[in-house]
Amino acid sequence: MRIGFAGIVHVHAIDYAASLRRLGHEVVGAFDADAVALAAWCARSAVPASSLEDLLESAEAMIVTSATNEHLTYAVRIASAGLPILMEKPLATSLPDAAEIVRVCAEAGVTLMTALPMRFSAAAIGIREWMAGGAAGDVLCLSGVNQSLYPAVEADWFADAERAGGGAVMDHVVHLADLYSWWLDAAPTRVHGTMNSVLYPDAGVDTACLVTLRYPGGQLAIIDASWSRPQNDVVFGTFAVTITCGAGVVDVDAMADHVVVVDAETSRTSWIFASDGPAETMLAEFVAAALEDREPSVTGADGLRASAVALAARDSWRAPAR
Incomplete structure (x- = not known):
């Protein structure tokens, strides 16, 4: 194509x-x-x-x-x-x-x-199937972390409030918000965000946020999103969720499938992921949907729902007078 x-x-x-x-x-x-x-x-x-x-x-x-x-x-x-x-x-x-x-x-x-x-992560798909099959029992709480390097080092517009709409809240919240709604088959009924720029205080946008959500079934969810990873970290970010449910407590780590590599000359440590990764699978799905003239497995409506959560979290926060 x-x-x-x-x-x-x-x-x-x-x-x-x-x-x-x-x-x-x-x-x-x-x-x-x-x-x-x-x-x-x-x-x-x-x-x-x-x-x-x-x-x-x-x-x-x-x-x-x-x-x-x-x-x-x-x-x-x-x-x-x-x-x-x-x-x-x-x-x-x-x-x-x-x-x-x-x-x-x-x-x-x-x-x-x-x-x-992240919809195409094997871990995320497994949780979706596990919940849909009823093995999880009643889901009580979802607590997720999505952290990364400071992206404005490579692309300065990420820290431009007009061009990006905000900082870490706009960059990261959508991923976990989408998974939560996909797993629970529901959009949140309440969203609240708390943000700061303690990390990179000159950024001009939030660089860390904590978002709380409530779903129609009574589930509580938390999203911890930030640009907090050091620039020389072994991996660009982390993505993990803890699920508390009737079956117990389940930890999901979407970055776990990797090999640690140490360069003998530079002593630098890095991670190499064992598969092509969810992004490549996502691209394959986009091309297939386009060629087959069908709706993709992640739609514009899904993106609207996830974006609405990030926007609600951003707009719920009011910075103190400076």
């Missing part, structure tokens, strides 16, 4: 391009309004730079990896061209814009998939 990129400033964009090639697809080009950033990215990824107009003519599907506040503009252009879209999370910096993205794509009849790769 011929796939193009609209916006290249997201840290995942270059890995997506490499994964698509491993899967046997052609990355026909990339566009970004920032010509300097585009040229540098294309040189690193060996993807040709293109105008958006040419991409919409040559591509069979598009991936949007721009700053979040540009998502709606790209969605309108791509949907009008009738092309399937894989859009990075969160969908938008406001709930009306996120809802408009879903509406525009539905009206145009194009596939919209949200980039929520």
Whole structure:
């Protein structure tokens, strides 16, 4: 399949391009309004730079990896061209814009998939099946952690409140919010976020947050999200959940399937994951849904639901007067 990129400033964009090639697809080009950033990215990824107009003519599907506040503009252009879209999370910096993205794509009849790769983690799928089969009993509490390196070191727009909509709360909360709703088959009825920027105090956005949620079945959930991993860490982040339920307490670690490697020359330690990873499986699902003209397993509506949680957490917090 011929796939193009609209916006290249997201840290995942270059890995997506490499994964698509491993899967046997052609990355026909990339566009970004920032010509300097585009040229540098294309040189690193060996993807040709293109105008958006040419991409919409040559591509069979598009991936949007721009700053979040540009998502709606790209969605309108791509949907009008009738092309399937894989859009990075969160969908938008406001709930009306996120809802408009879903509406525009539905009206145009194009596939919209949200980039929520943890849905494709073997651990997450196993928990979904375990809960659906009734083995968990009554779920009482979900407590999850999603931490990463400070992404603005590589892509400064992550710490730009206008372009990203917020900091760690917008970057990380959507992943666990999506899994919780998927596992429980419900959206939360109450959301509250507490945030600070003790880490990287000059960032201008929140760099750590704690979000509490309540679900229709009475379940309590917690999301601990931050940019707290050291920049020289062995892994880019952590992703784990503790589930308290009738069957007991279950710990889920989506990063557990790895091999520890120590470089003999530099003494640097790193992790190599034992599989292609959930992101590559997500990309394969997007391509399959586009080729088969069907709804993907993670939809735009799923992305809207998860984005709504992050936005509610952000908006529930009121910073003290400074």
